[in-house]
Amino acid sequence: MGKPPLFFSNLCIRKSPNPVQNTNPQNRFRNRSFCNDKIDGQCEEFGKNLQNTDVVFAQEISNVIQTRPRWEQTLLSDIPGVNFVDPNVYNEVLKQQKNVLLSVRFYYWVGSQNGFSPDPVSCNMIFSRLVEAKAAIAAKSFLEETKFEPEPGCLESYIGCLFENGLVEEALDVFERLKMAGHSVSLKTWNSAMLQSVKAKRVEIVWKLYSDMLEREVVGDVDTIGYLVQAFCIENKVAEGHKLLQQVLEVGHVPSNSAFNKLISAFCKSGDYAKVSALLHTMIAKNCSPDIHTYQEVIHGLCKRRMRHEALRIFNTLKDRGYFPDQVMYTTMIHGLCKMKWLGDARKLWFEMINKGIFPNEHTYNVLINGLWRTGNTEEAEKLYKNMCERGYGEFIVSYNTMINGLCLNGKLDEAHVLFDQMAEKGIVPDTITYNSLIQGFSKRGKISEGRYFLDQLLKQGLQPSTASYTVLIEKLCEAGNVGEAKAFWKDMVDRGVEPAVSAHDAMILGLCEQGNVAEGMEWLGTMLKSRLKPQKQTFERLVQCLSKADKLSDALFVLDYMLKMGFEVSEYIFLSLVKKLCQDNSSHFEMCFGRILERSRGS
DNA sequence: GTAGGGTTAG
Numbered sequence: 107m108g109k110p111p112l113f114f115s116n117l118c119i120r121k122s123p124n125p126v127q128n129t130n131p132q133n134r135f136r137n138r139s140f141c142n143d144k145i146d147g148q149c150e151e152f153g154k155n156l157q158n159t160d161v162v163f164a165q166e167i168s169n170v171i172q173t174r175p176r177w178e179q180t181l182l183s184d185i186p187g188v189n190f191v192d193p194n195v196y197n198e199v200l201k202q203q204k205n206v207l208l209s210v211r212f213y214y215w216v217g218s219q220n221g222f223s224p225d226p227v228s229c230n231m232i233f234s235r236l237v238e239a240k241a242a243i244a245a246k247s248f249l250e251e252t253k254f255e256p257e258p259g260c261l262e263s264y265i266g267c268l269f270e271n272g273l274v275e276e277a278l279d280v281f282e283r284l285k286m287a288g289h290s291v292s293l294k295t296w297n298s299a300m301l302q303s304v305k306a307k308r309v310e311i312v313w314k315l316y317s318d319m320l321e322r323e324v325v326g327d328v329d330t331i332g333y334l335v336q337a338f339c340i341e342n343k344v345a346e347g348h349k350l351l352q353q354v355l356e357v358g359h360v361p362s363n364s365a366f367n368k369l370i371s372a373f374c375k376s377g378d379y380a381k382v383s384a385l386l387h388t389m390i391a392k393n394c395s396p397d398i399h400t401y402q403e404v405i406h407g408l409c410k411r412r413m414r415h416e417a418l419r420i421f422n423t424l425k426d427r428g429y430f431p432d433q434v435m436y437t438t439m440i441h442g443l444c445k446m447k448w449l450g451d452a453r454k455l456w457f458e459m460i461n462k463g464i465f466p467n468e469h470t471y472n473v474l475i476n477g478l479w480r481t482g483n484t485e486e487a488e489k490l491y492k493n494m495c496e497r498g499y500g501e502f503i504v505s506y507n508t509m510i511n512g513l514c515l516n517g518k519l520d521e522a523h524v525l526f527d528q529m530a531e532k533g534i535v536p537d538t539i540t541y542n543s544l545i546q547g548f549s550k551r552g553k554i555s556e557g558r559y560f561l562d563q564l565l566k567q568g569l570q571p572s573t574a575s576y577t578v579l580i581e582k583l584c585e586a587g588n589v590g591e592a593k594a595f596w597k598d599m600v601d602r603g604v605e606p607a608v609s610a611h612d613a614m615i616l617g618l619c620e621q622g623n624v625a626e627g628m629e630w631l632g633t634m635l636k637s638r639l640k641p642q643k644q645t646f647e648r649l650v651q652c653l654s655k656a657d658k659l660s661d662a663l664f665v666l667d668y669m670l671k672m673g674f675e676v677s678e679y680i681f682l683s684l685v686k687k688l689c690q691d692n693s694s695h696f697e698m699c700f701g702r703i704l705e706r707s708r709g710s
Numbered sequence: 711g712t713a714g715g716g717t718t719a720g
Contacts, residue, residue, distance in 0.1 A: 367711085402711055412718085434712045441712075469713040476714065507714040539715045546715090574716060607716095 156194050163188050164198035171199075171208050178215050191222040200231050206239045210248075229254040237264045242271035258289040265295055269302035274311055281318065296324060300333040304340070312337040328354060332361035339368040344376065360392045367400050374407020382407075402435050409442035417442050418451075433459070437470040444477025452477055468499035472508045479512025487512055501532055507539045514547020519556075522547060538569045546578045554582050561595075571599070577607040584617030592617060608634075612645045619652045627652070628661060635668070643674050650680055654687045660699075667703050 166185050171177045177184075190196060196216050203209045213232050216222050229252050236245035237260060245264060249256070256264070261280055268277035277299065284291055296319055303311040312333060319326060331354045338347030348369055354361060366389055373381040382404065389396050401424055408417035421439050424431065431439070436459040443452040456466065456474055466474075471494040478487035491509055494500050506529050513522035526544060529536055541564035549557030557579050564571055576599045583592040592614060599606055611634045618627040627649055634641055646669040653662035662684065669676065688697050 371711090399711060406712075432711095437712045467712085472713040502713090504714045509714090511714065537714095542715060572716080577716095 156198065160192070160194045160198055163195055164202055167195075167199050167212075168202045171203070171212055172205070178211070181215070190216055191219050193225050193228065197225075197228050197231070200228055206235045206241065209235055210244070224252055224254070226254050230256055230260060234260050234263070237267045240267055240270060242267045242273055242276075246273070246276060258284060258287065261289075262291060262295045265291075266298045266302070269299055269306075272306065274303070274306070274308060278311075278314070281315075285322070290322065290324070293324060293327060293330070296326070297329045297333070300330065304333050304336045307340050309337045309340050328359040328361050331359070332365035335361065335365040336368045339372045342372075344369065344372040347372070348381070355388065355392070360394050363389075363394060363397055363400060366394070366396075367403050370400060371403040371407055374404060375410065377411055398429065398432055398435065401429065402432075402438065405435060405442075406438050409438060409445070412445075414442040414446050430462075431459075433464050433467060433470070436464060437467070437473055440470060440477075441473040444473055444480070447477070447481050449477055449481050449483065468494070468502060468505060471497075471499055472504055475505075476508045476512065479508070479515055482516065484512075484516050484518070501534065503534055503537060503540070506534060507537075507543065510540060511543035511547075514543050514550075517547075517551055519547055519551060519553065536567070538564065538572055538575065541567075541569065542572065542574045545575055549578045549582045552582070554579070554586065557582070571602060571604055573599075573605055573607050576604065577610050580606075580610045581613040584613040584620075587617070587620060589614070589617040589621055589623075608639050609642070611639060612642045615641070615645050616648055619648050622652075624649065624652045624656050624658065624661075628665075631665070640672070643669070643677075646674065647677060647680050651683060654684055657691075659687065659691070663699050663703060670703065670706070 163185065167181070167188070167190075170181060170184055174180065182190075188195060196212070199212060200209050203212065209232060213224075213228065217224065229248075233245060233248055233254075233256050236248055245267060261284055265277045265280050268274070268280065281291065281299075296315060300312055300315050303309075303315065316326075316330070316334060319330070331350060335347040335351050338344065338350065351361065351365060351369060366385055370382050370385050373379070373385070386396055386400070386404075389400070401420070405417045405421055408414065408420070418439065421431065421435070436455060440452045440455050443449075443455065452474060456470070459466065459470075471490065475487050475490050475494070478484075478490065491500070491505075494505065499505060506525060510522045510525050513519070513525070522544065526536065526540070529540070541560050544560040545557045545564070548554075548560065561571070561575055561579060564575060576595055580592045580595050583589070583595070596606060596610070596614070611630060615627045615630045615634075618624070618630065631641065631645070631649060646665055649665050650662050650669075653659070653665065666676065666680075666684070684700065688700060
């Protein structure tokens with residue numbers, strides 16, 4: 107492996123003309139004003155027959171329902187002489203009343219009066235309000251209850267509202283409904299549906315929407331293509347996404363930053379830095395500056411691929427060139443530094459961000475606390491945890507797991523147990539990571555029965571165990587000479603579809619050797635080699651020793667030969683013990699075999 | 711857009 111390419115030439119990190127993020131006007135904003143225009147238009151329409159007294163009554167009613175919590179019981183007597191079921195009056199009330207909840211309550215209250223039948227105008231008004239307030243579920247049940255036919259424009263806004271609330275199937279139904287009504291949905295709505303699907307990573311919906319668009323002969327724009335590029339990235343079809351982007355660029359269009367960012371993120375992950383660099387250059391050339399999110403992807407991608415030095419270099423260059431890293435970027439960088447165990451630099455960044463007025467959030471706290479635990483800075487970790495709790499970030503599953511794992515790593519088992527109990531009191535449900543930390547922490551320190559207990563609890567909670575749930579326990583049982591129980595756990599693990607760790611194989615072989623059961627040890631070695639798993643040097647050596655001790659010289663030499671072929675360097679004492687054995691036995695045949703093996707290993 | 715495990719190679 108050569109050095110990582112220095113792809114960030116000066117050109118790529120341009121001094122940001124406006125380091126503050128670009129604010130992209132969201133579609134929903136436009137929808138909202140569109141929705142209001144509609145309502146006001148409707149109101150104007152029946153304003154024609156409106157009399158002054160109606161407006162005055164409406165004001166009185168509005169006043170009462172806004173100020174009296176239980177107005178439903180008194181409204182009739184409070185304002186005598188009003189015909190509440192007169193559409194002019196109640197529509198005027200709905201118009202005046204900006205509070206969605208009160209509007210709905212008033213609507214239902216009027217509905218409970220005799221002689222009332224909802225008219226489409228008021229239904230549409232209530233429905234629009236609910237959509238505007240993003241109350242998707244309320245809007246949906248209102249629609250089902252009243253069974254009125256909303257304005258197509260309102261239904262379009264409703265689609266966005268449903269998408270934002272994750273009610274994808276319902277949103278697609280509304281698309282169908284508009285299609286049946288012969289209404290052609292605006293590109294804005296198609297695009298916002300696609301955007302929501304991309305955000306929810308529902309790629310299949312993106313493709314469905316796009317094929318519907320084609321079917322209805324709706325021509326997409328550069329935003330549409332941007333969403334398709336992102337969809338390709340989510341599906342890991344980065345090359346196709348990249349090709350599509352290049353096609354749009356050739357025609358002279360430039361998609362939004364997020365399409366570029368997704369591609370950059372994907373190429374960072376696959377380590378294709380030449381493409382990352384090219385994309386950054388393209389962005390700059392097309393006057394679509396890389397923003398803080400773009401560089402955030404780059405730094406995150408580099409940290410993920412353990413190119414943290416490079417990430418730090420870019421992070422510092424960005425600061426030099428006038429960018430202002432935000433909370434997320436600082437957190438990502440501190441995380442990278444903690445992984446490198448560069449706690450000094452991590453601390454420096456921590457204080458730097460605070461000095462700049464950017465305060466650590468629960469992510470930042472967790473990253474640093476975890477780094478402190480992993481480097482044995484126990485006192486500082488505990489202090490920072492206390493500080494985090496004071497800020498109200500202490501009661502998340504992740505913060506508990508960070509602490510429990512950190513305490514376990516540092517042998518503070520009792521404290522870990524206390525926190526585990528505290529979780530139950532706070533109603534935070536432990537997950538596999540919580541249990542794994544405890545199983546490993548206790549088992550590693552020889553507390554096998556506690557380890558066994560936590561594994562048992564994990565399974566009793568119906569959680570799916572992972573490789574790590576069993577590994578240390580099996581290793582420790584083998585070390586303690588309890589190979590039988592280790593085998594039972596092994597079987598349980600395999601039955602549950604969990605892949606045993608390579609090191610667990612090694613542990614089993616060593617355990618069997620210690621028990622004097624070399625023959626079975628050899629069987630396990632055979633299984634390992636057949637599965638192309640690489641045993642540890644120690645495993646081979648222990649087998650050679652035990653085999654020679656059991657006078658199985660032929661097997662011992664076979665194992666020795668195998669390990670040399672796998673490129674291991676054999677410890678001197680192993681050779682010495684073999685030579686001693688051969689001298690004792692005075693066997694010229696094995697001596698010859700041994701000599702040949704040695705010759706070959708020297709030759710290679 | 712960021713966090714906890716394990717992963718890896720050393």
